[in-house]
Amino acid sequence: MTYKTPVRDMQFILDHMAGFDAVRQTGAWDDLGPELVTAVLEEVGKLADNVLAPLNQAADEKGASLKDGVVTLPPEFREAYSQYTEGGWGSLAFPEEYGGQDLPQTLALCVSDALFGACIGLSMGFCLTTGAVKALLAHGTEEQKKLYLEKMVSGEWAGTMNLSEPQAGSDLSVIRTKAEPAGDGRYRIKGNKVWISYGEHDLTENICHLVLARLPDAPEGTRGISMFLVPKYHVNEDGSLGERNDVRCTGIEHKLGQHLSPTCQLAFGDNEECYGTLVGKENEGLKNMFVMMNAARIDVGMQAVxxxxHAFQSALAYAQDRTQGRAFGVKSGPQVAIIQHPDVRRQLYTMKALTDASRAICYANMVAHDVAHHSPDLETARLAKEREELLTPVSKGFSSERAIESTSLGIQVFGGMGYVEETGAAQHLRDVRICAIYEGTNGIQAIDLIGRKLGMGGGKLAYDFIAEVKDNADALMASGTGDLEAIGQQLKAEAERLEAVTRWMVEAGGRGKAEDALAGASAYLDQFGYVAGGHYLGKGALVAAGLEEGDRAYHAARIAIARFYADNLLPRAGACATAAMAGEQTVREIDPALLAG
Structure with a gap:
């Protein structure tokens, strides 16, 4: 199926829903006008549409292969990666001193949006390198930055994150990988890591692993974790490659989807000769790794969107071509395209509305990141940092859950043809399913939202956001336009309900009833996500209604999708509210023998 980067949608959402003007207003960049944004999106669209998208089905069918510890990808993917690096796409938002282009992270996320949609199996590896660069920029030594960053920014070398072990998935407090001082400033690393995406491959000449490990005298638990930079090949003082390090791939996983992306088992120090260097301070590795982890969580939300x-575009094209049945009450004559059936349109509009809502959440999340890091006004930066913190678990959790729904609906639109592999519809569901799992399962995102984020200032982060939603709802209701008024009324009702549930969650934590809040955490994240999605779509509809110039039909469609969301999807938030406050008793323990029947 064909794929086309949705440049018009991306720019509309960026400017009119996610508030990209706030990034422009920091004054950190001289030229961030619409022309620049359009040029970047159109150029990356050419790479996405013409180079990566045609490889998407091959990524699924051919996948990665492992032989004698060496992982190889089909040659056409090495060529595609070369075009990605030659275009400088990975360097977009990094400092010029390391070969970057020093543009906003928000714009880099838009670039990722295009590439993820074209071929997730290849492009998900890109974000691992950019995430590792972010971690080294924040916590690396000057020597590490000098030796590694330029090659990583250019994409000549890749980066990975090494957290999980066979006995330590989400619970990193029990990792066993060891780091022993070697006496020369380096550390001997020994242990095994699992689930390491792109842990071994032939796209780049070197792979720079960021590895969590324990020093000999480290405290127990997460307080005793340090982070180390462990290259596949040692790097000499002049930046050239030295000998092979003692790190080997011992296996790759056979997965439901994303077959091209090698998910590796890595063995460090089997021959006692694996060396790495400390990143940041001793025993602060998990804190340091959160730079990469938080970046990855937004990236994973973006992957899902x-x-x-891609699934929506495929379903939309099929629905316009596939003829089946006739209009209700018509008993003879030619069959009609299935898009003429109301329930098929319901499915397509659901896919479109959920995807645009999720895209807006992710974009707004990164806008907050850029403002937090670049605004010269300390209060503006502080508030933006709070918004970034609040939206990160929502970007990852809500977006990935809704993408699973959307890709499943895509199969439904195809009907029986969606259940066979030749159409590619099933691949989208298989590829996106992992997004709800890796980089912290969505249950962990929900716990982060109600535990850490609501715990900051007694719910202040959420209350500030809800106040903004209510103001937007008031503006919609005061517009004098029927569709906008209806959107505003529904949004206002659900914002007030979210405010009440937020208060309940905060009070539950305050009165020592954490189990009550934990039981409803996932439902609360969904409720929050549905309201946030309605908020951003409503903002876009309000702007579209006031635009005198441009494509009026397109602007009318933006309003129609926002109205569809308000009528059909935003009410889900109310059902989530009931589940969110059901309390511990709703998940009280039942004897497994009784569950098994």
């Missing part, structure tokens, strides 16, 4: 976009 982008794959859902």
């Amino acid at each position: 982008s794959v859902a976009e």
